[in-house]
Amino acid sequence: MKYKRVLLKLSGEALMGSQNYGIDPKRLKEYANEIKDVVSQGLQLAIVIGGGNIFRGVSGAATGMDRVQADHMGMLATVINSLALQSALENEGIFTRCMSAIEMNKIAEPFIRRRAIRHLEKGRVVIFAGGTGNPYFTTDTAATLRAIEIDAEAILKGTRVDGIYSADPEKDANAKKFDALSFKEVYEKGLNVMDMTAFTLSHENNLPIIVFDMNKPGNLRKVIFGENIGTIVKN
Template sequence: MSEEPQFKRVLLKLSGEALMGSQDYGIDPEMVNRVAAEIKAVRELGVEVCLVVGAGNIFRGMSGVASGFDRTSADHMGMLATVMNSLAIQNALENMDVDTRVLSAFPISSVCEPYIRRRAIRHMEKGRVVVFAAGTGNPFFTTDTAAALRAAEMNCDALLKGTQVNGVYTADPKLDPTAEKYDSLSYQEVLRRDLKVMDTSAIALARENDIPILVFSIHEPGEFARVLKGEGQFTIIRQE
């Protein structure tokens, strides 16, 4: 793979479930290390990387609501769980000699830096990986929306969503063997067909800021780097 990456600055969105590995709950250190290795490989291509991670492996706000929690309290709990995941990724990256900073939308000064846009951009310019924790800092917004927002604020060339499958399908390929994969979609098609790629706020933000979304499998070793070179298996969502 000698081709140059197609993007210079990207945001990687990971679900909390991606960090569970084969476990039913929590953080699998082996999986975190593999994700960190994927990020390191992309950094070595000269691509500036930032990321947003969810918290579904620890606490999911909407599940908390279903269990009787107030929505605002449940979302705050989920945001705090993203800080735990972000610190795990930072630890794994720094064990691989990749300089990393966690910036939280909540001020938690004893464990990470507060999110300040100019500071985050400066970290990236210095070659550091920046992990954005605590979502947007507001309840009622998902980490998908946080990813699209931070990608816009960081002037990213693309938003990459690492998922359980290698792109966007007409239906869940794990449940429907006849599901077909899309190679490309427009933002409008995603919204019109109600494809469950990211929530509508995230898609709308990406569309307004003309940030392409590339959906790929984070479980395929080396795929993050391949997708950035236009190789591998993925679905791209962009303007028509």
């Protein structure tokens, strides 16, 4: 394997599958199988998942809801998704731990950095829920922060698109796919990879970001073994 320890960032929308909202059990099982494949190879894997399939804080604030309240609701949505993914992984025989930035001891462990690293060293998949625990920060930022804290070698951003393009490939047939980019090039081209806080944090800490299509079977394994799929952003 090219990597020993990585953080996988998934969007909440990815769990919808073909549905308009909520969680698709079929998609959960597909992801669990992909994750099982790489963990069985000895990969130390942490996961952060968004909550956009249930509630998005920014959207709530746009309708007049208090932004802090809306973001707290979004954080709880990430906990729901994390528990769903944990259940799917455990159904495949994978040992997991769910650690929440918001303390809720009945259903998840509190996030403690050294404990999280120890779980990874023991071969457990660690799911970080609750974002950063603070409003005004996205799960992209939470993923980057946790990746840095656990000394991950890369952030793998699993999406429904097979990399970073010069424009939205679903809207522009002439959009060009990039195989590799520097952080500087992403800034200069104004490309949308992660929110700016998360992206800057990755840049400053020399943490590569790999954007790839998580919905294509076998792609996660290919990334772990260093195959040239998706787009890598690095210094």
